[in-house]
Amino acid sequence: MTLNSSSSWSTFLKSLDGGVVYMDNLAVEYFHWSGHVKEILMRGNVRAIKDLDMNSIDPQANKAIFCICETLTGTNMDKVRQIVESHNFNRILVYCSVPEYLYNESGEDEGIFAFLAEELERRMGKPMAMAEIIFLPMFHTYIFSDFFITPTFSTFFPLLPTDAKRLNEFYNSQGDKRNIQSLSDITLTLLPPPLQERIKVFAALLDGMFDEMSIAEDCYCVGATSRFVATELANLQSQRSKKKIAKQKASIILVDRTLDVATSVNHTCETLGNKIFGLLPTLPGHHSDVAVEMSCLCAHDSFNAVPGCLAHVDSPIGKTLLQSFLTKRSKESIMEVSRALVSAISDERLPLEISPKAGQITSEKLLNLVKLFKDNSVAYSKYADLLQYAIAVTNATSIEKNKSWEKLLGIEKMLALRLSDTSDRSEAMSILKDLVELNVKKLKRGISVEDILLLILFSCSLVGEEFCLKYSELESLVFKVAFADENPHESIQLFGEDVSIESFKSYMKTFHNNVLGLSEARSQLRQFRDLLKVGGQQNLNYQSINKQILNAIFDPKKVELIDVENKSSGLRDFIKSGFSLFMNVSKPRPNDHPLLFLFVIGGITCDELKSLNELVTSQYPNIKVIIGSTRLLKPDDICIQILKEDNLFI
Numbered sequence: 001m002t003l004n005s006s007s008s009w010s011t012f013l014k015s016l017d018g019g020v021v022y023m024d025n026l027a028v029e030y031f032h033w034s035g036h037v038k039e040i041l042m043r044g045n046v047r048a049i050k051d052l053d054m055n056s057i058d059p060q061a062n063k064a065i066f067c068i069c070e071t072l073t074g075t076n077m078d079k080v081r082q083i084v085e086s087h088n089f090n091r092i093l094v095y096c097s098v099p100e101y102l103y104n105e106s107g108e109d110e111g112i113f114a115f116l117a118e119e120l121e122r123r124m125g126k127p128m129a130m131a132e133i134i135f136l137p138m139f140h141t142y143i144f145s146d147f148f149i150t151p152t153f154s155t156f157f158p159l160l161p162t163d164a165k166r167l168n169e170f171y172n173s174q175g176d177k178r179n180i181q182s183l184s185d186i187t188l189t190l191l192p193p194p195l196q197e198r199i200k201v202f203a204a205l206l207d208g209m210f211d212e213m214s215i216a217e218d219c220y221c222v223g224a225t226s227r228f229v230a231t232e233l234a235n236l237q238s239q240r241s242k243k244k245i246a247k248q249k250a251s252i253i254l255v256d257r258t259l260d261v262a263t264s265v266n267h268t269c270e271t272l273g274n275k276i277f278g279l280l281p282t283l284p285g286h287h288s289d290v291a292v293e294m295s296c297l298c299a300h301d302s303f304n305a306v307p308g309c310l311a312h313v314d315s316p317i318g319k320t321l322l323q324s325f326l327t328k329r330s331k332e333s334i335m336e337v338s339r340a341l342v343s344a345i346s347d348e349r350l351p352l353e354i355s356p357k358a359g360q361i362t363s364e365k366l367l368n369l370v371k372l373f374k375d376n377s378v379a380y381s382k383y384a385d386l387l388q389y390a391i392a393v394t395n396a397t398s399i400e401k402n403k404s405w406e407k408l409l410g411i412e413k414m415l416a417l418r419l420s421d422t423s424d425r426s427e428a429m430s431i432l433k434d435l436v437e438l439n440v441k442k443l444k445r446g447i448s449v450e451d452i453l454l455l456i457l458f459s460c461s462l463v464g465e466e467f468c469l470k471y472s473e474l475e476s477l478v479f480k481v482a483f484a485d486e487n488p489h490e491s492i493q494l495f496g497e498d499v500s501i502e503s504f505k506s507y508m509k510t511f512h513n514n515v516l517g518l519s520e521a522r523s524q525l526r527q528f529r530d531l532l533k534v535g536g537q538q539n540l541n542y543q544s545i546n547k548q549i550l551n552a553i554f555d556p557k558k559v560e561l562i563d564v565e566n567k568s569s570g571l572r573d574f575i576k577s578g579f580s581l582f583m584n585v586s587k588p589r590p591n592d593h594p595l596l597f598l599f600v601i602g603g604i605t606c607d608e609l610k611s612l613n614e615l616v617t618s619q620y621p622n623i624k625v626i627i628g629s630t631r632l633l634k635p636d637d638i639c640i641q642i643l644k645e646d647n648l649f650i
Contacts, residue, residue, distance in 0.1 A: 026151070033313065159183060161183055167186065195649075251593050264603065267406075276396040278635060312389075352372065527563045
């Protein structure tokens with residue numbers, strides 16, 4: 001059962017009748033982006049939708065539906081048991097997004113769903129009690145036709161080269177004298193069990209997505225974590241012999257975000273989406289959406305309004321504007337928002353004096369248009385989606401919020417130019433230090449600790465192995481900004497509210513170690529090793545790794561794809577490669593099929609999405625390219641993943 005067909009969705013909705021619906025955080029984010037939450041809420045037969053973490057008692061409820069996106073052997077199942085024991089249910093449905101066969105290492109179905117269902121029936125303690133566990137792949141959702149995200153894997157982030165050393169130390173501490181030197185020495189079975197599980201579930205759900213589309217996929221990868229996924233995916237699809245029954249063939253190339261962090265932490269603003277996602281706060285409990293402050297439409301200024309968001313893919317205007325935010329230039333998107341507002345104002349006959357002209361639209365003028373809907377509940381309800389997008393634009397384009405963004409973009413451009421103009425890129429940290437100190441002198445508290453960390457990540461990713469960062473340099477540069485201020489806690493909010501100097505130093509040591517790992521991320525590559533080319537004469541030549549990969553794939557000269565691993569080589573490909581020793585037989589390429597999926601593990605930014613979309617539509621119009629990623633990124637997200645998250649021992 002999937003939720004991507006009308007009949008399946010209708011069946012799922014019907015199963016909710018008369019019940020209390022509990023969702024874990026991942027399921028909430030999936031339904032939020034899939035556009036299904038509104039339909040669930042509008043059903044009169046659903047008693048309530050509750051967070052799985054909040055075991056509030058409903059004494060009248062006799063039916064419960066649980067939507068869980070993690071394995072049923074973890075803490076989430078314990079929460080289900082607690083809820084069941086504290087209620088008087090006689091009917092339970094558990095929708096789980098982990099396939100049943102993955103609970104057994106051999107891949108065989110041992111009936112664990114039936115076993116757990118029987119356990120829940122015993123806990124209900126009624127002779128006629130019924131429990132059922134159903135596989136439901138809550139996995140991907142399309143933002144528009146050529147782009148999808150996987151909300152339930154928002155925190156899935158690639159490993160760094162330094163994780164190989166950590167894994168080796170772990171095995172050695174257990175008495176296992178392995179000698180793991182690099183990520184290339186690691187196979188899936190050597191990873192910690194929770195990470196193995198995550199990769200297997202991800203591959204299984206990706207495989208299910210292709211099954212649903214009746215696609216037989218050839219799997220390619222660039223990067224260590226992508227290699228784990230592609231290998232697992234290739235094994236799954238070969239086991240099921242999809243090539244015999246699939247209606248079409250496609251290629252999927254998986255790429256590690258860590259191979260190019262510079263693209264995701266820079267402060268370019270080609271799209272409106274990059275500014276909105278970068279400057280507005282993250283929607284609480286989510287990873288890919290933002291919180292839109294709606295108080296400007298409240299009747300009383302003191303009223304604490306529920307925040308708006310951008311996940312309105314079920315709304316025609318919402319889908320149109322979000323696609324515009326992600327793929328068009330900022331000015332074009334602002335004009336689209338303005339036209340939609342003026343049209344809505346005209347339809348509702350609201351008092352509009354003069355509509356703003358193209359090229360003269362400012363955030364203040366947009367806000368004035370929005371305020372015409374204030375105190376008009378009928379018009380507000382009708383155009384709620386449009387108003388949330390419009391207010392997001394006004395908040396993100398205000399002059400005050402753009403100051404720091406533009407300043408950091410200026411530093412990044414200057415840094416990249418100076419690095420592209422020098423043969424000694426080991427001086428990156430020295431150049432960065434000079435630029436930061438110059439800005440700190442010009443503007444009091446003109447740069448934050450988080451800004452410095454982002455600039456270090458930007459420099460490190462651009463330069464790669466040549467990047468040199470001593471811990472003493474990092475400590476000196478960061479502490480100068482963080483603790484020279486009258487109120488240092490404002491500068492280090494990224495680390496939490498109550499951060500001591502000792503814990504701050506601990507964070508810095510972790511960050512330093514991970515930065516060194518990041519600098520080695522492309523060390524195994526030969527074709528896509530450089531992001532920054534030496535140009536001279538102020539000619540900056542910087543190209544993201546994903547752009548380089550697509551250009552190499554579609555190169556008419558059919559250059560050899562040295563860094564792109566093919567993991568789908570079956571017997572036929574093996575025979576072909578054997579014959580290629582004696583005959584002119586070409587190796588498989590990702591563009592052998594008319595459909596190509598490019599999936600970035602670790603997230604993608606709006607500007608990067610626009611760049612890739614423009615590249616494909618302008619230069620390779622005969623090939624259908626669908627881009628996917630685990631999440632939509634803002635610069636802060638990468639900083640948190642590198643600084644605070646453990647992506648190995650999850």
